[in-house]
Amino acid sequence: MFLLDTLRDGLADLDRRGLTRRRRIADTACAAHMTVDGRPIIGFASNDYLGLAAHPALTAALAEGAQRYGAGSGGSHLLGGHSRAHAQLEDDLAALCGGFVDAPRALSFCTGYMANLAVLTALAGRGTTLFSDALNHASLIDGARLARAEVQIYPHGDAEALAAMxxxxxxxxxxxxxxxxxxxxxxxxxxxxxxxxxxxxxAWLIVDDAHGFGVLGPQGRGVLAQAGLRSPHLVYLCTLGKAAGVAGAAALAHETVIEWLVQRARPYIFTTASPPAVAHAASASLALIASDEGDARRAHLGVLIERTRAMLRASQWLPIDSHTAIQPLIIGDNEATLALAARCDAEGLWVPAIRPPTVPVGTSRVRVSLSAGHTLDDLARLEAALMRIDAAARP
Ligand SMILES: Cc1ncc(COP(=O)(O)O)c(C=O)c1O
Incomplete structure (x- = not known):
């Protein structure tokens, strides 16, 4: 059939260009040591930066939430699905990291992707111009498209170019x-x-802190807290499926902004609220993130990050200027990136290949994601494997 042939041609084209993706199946919980596709591996692929995804306090909170509220929310937030657990999570988030604005309020979402669509469509309609960093996440790009605003892309991290625009x-x-x-x-x-x-x-400044919340700043309150920034112009987005180890996301801003989102943000209004048990577990995660245990996990992660940077400095893969848990090794070519990921896999290490459209063409990479759940021994395994691969590649 013509329609299927078109798709088959598309799939064959992806394959030819080294762009086919494959899902791997985790047989055990997300953790530094896990079983994937039936094999034990050390995972450097997750966003579980604090190693909380399988924390007993969170699995217990999830079970307790399910006992208390059932399995599903039963409806959208405005039509019956908003629970005490969602309300509590929003209060907890506002208390923990609403310090960048007067009268902070939080609004919870099922995912970070939806939070980004919601905020951009509600704040940036027709007649608005949206200024977007060239390397912004796909969910912000899609939110900008859906908002139907005029979009101007500024070069990555270039505040001077943005000023001119x-x-x-x-x-x-x-x-x-x-x-x-x-x-x-x-x-x-x-x-x-x-x-x-x-x-x-x-202008509004919307900051998507999916990868900073929980990890950066005092008590893991994120990039804005780390930089000590405060302004009514700020809208802060955090996700709860990465460092927080659960699922969901939130927007934090002045209470008027949040009320506008409740009234107008379609990705908030027209979808079933997340299971209340998930919100209950996320609240338990916030308590851990802000605790001494959270501090200890962040400190350990900091040690792992600096060691990884030192290791990469000594290799053919120069470290990018990243002081966070995300440490990419830029390769460029898709096939060479896949080959490096496969070598790591053969060493029992899961270090994923990242290719277009996730990154710009010609900048494919393997991305090492560090987690407080990794031990120094785990890192030594990664280091030894990369050094072997590095040495084999030198003339
Ligand atoms: C920067 C950024 N924003 C938003 C998201 C989406 O968050 P979620 O996975 O909760 O949908 C992600 C990751 O997936 C991300 O990396």
Whole structure:
């Protein structure tokens, strides 16, 4: 059939270009040591930066939440699905990391992807110009498309270029949007400069801190807290499926912004609320993140990050300027990236290949994601394997 043939041609084309993706099946919980496709491996692929995904306090909270609230929410937030657990999670988030704005309020979402669609579509409609970093996450790109705003892309991390674009714009509403920690490079946006521009131009600054929340700043309160930034222009997005180890996301901002989202954000309104048990477990995760145990996990992660950077500096793969848990080894070519990931796999290490469209063409990489769940021995295994691969590749 013609329609199927078109898809088969498309799939064959992806294969020819080294762009086919394969799902691997985890047989055990997400952790540093896990069984994947029936084989034991050390995982450097997850976003479980604090090693909380299988923490007994969180699995217990999930079970307790299910006992208390059942398996599903039963409806959308505005039509019966909003539970005490969701309300508590929002209060907990506002208390933990709402310090960047007066009258902070949080709104929880099923996923970070939906939170980004919601915030961008609600704050940036027709007549708005959205200024977006060139390396922003796909969910921000899709949110910008769905918002039908005019989109201007500024070069990655380049506040000067953005300043010129803002100066030249006569849009009545301006929105700047950026990842806090960039998901594929691990570097941090120049947030102080971006905020200064937002204030000067009366623009919103939306910061997607999917990879910084839980990890950066005092008590893991994220990139804005780390940089000590505070302004009514800020909208902060965090996800709860990465360092927090559960699922979901939240937008934090002034209470008026959040009320606007409740009234107008379609990806919030027209979907079933997440299971309340998930929100209950996320609240338990926030308590861990803010605790001494959270501090200890962040400190250990910091040691792993610095060791990894030192290791990469001594190899053919120069470290990118990332001081976060995301440590990419840029290869460029798709097939060579797949080959390196396969060599790691043969060594019992899961270090995923990242290729377009996740990253720009010609910048394929393997991405090492570190977690506080890794031991120094795990890192030594990675180091030894990469050194062997590195040595084999040298003339
Ligand atoms: C920067 C960024 N924002 C948003 C998301 C989406 O979050 P979620 O996985 O909760 O949908 C991700 C990751 O998937 C991300 O890397």
């Amino acid at each position: 803002l100066d030249a714009s006569d849009a009545s509403v301006k929105v700047i949007v950026t990842d806090g920690v960039f998901s594929m490079d691990g570097d941090i946006a120049p947030l102080a400069a971006l905020l200064e521009l937002a204030e000067r131009h009366g």
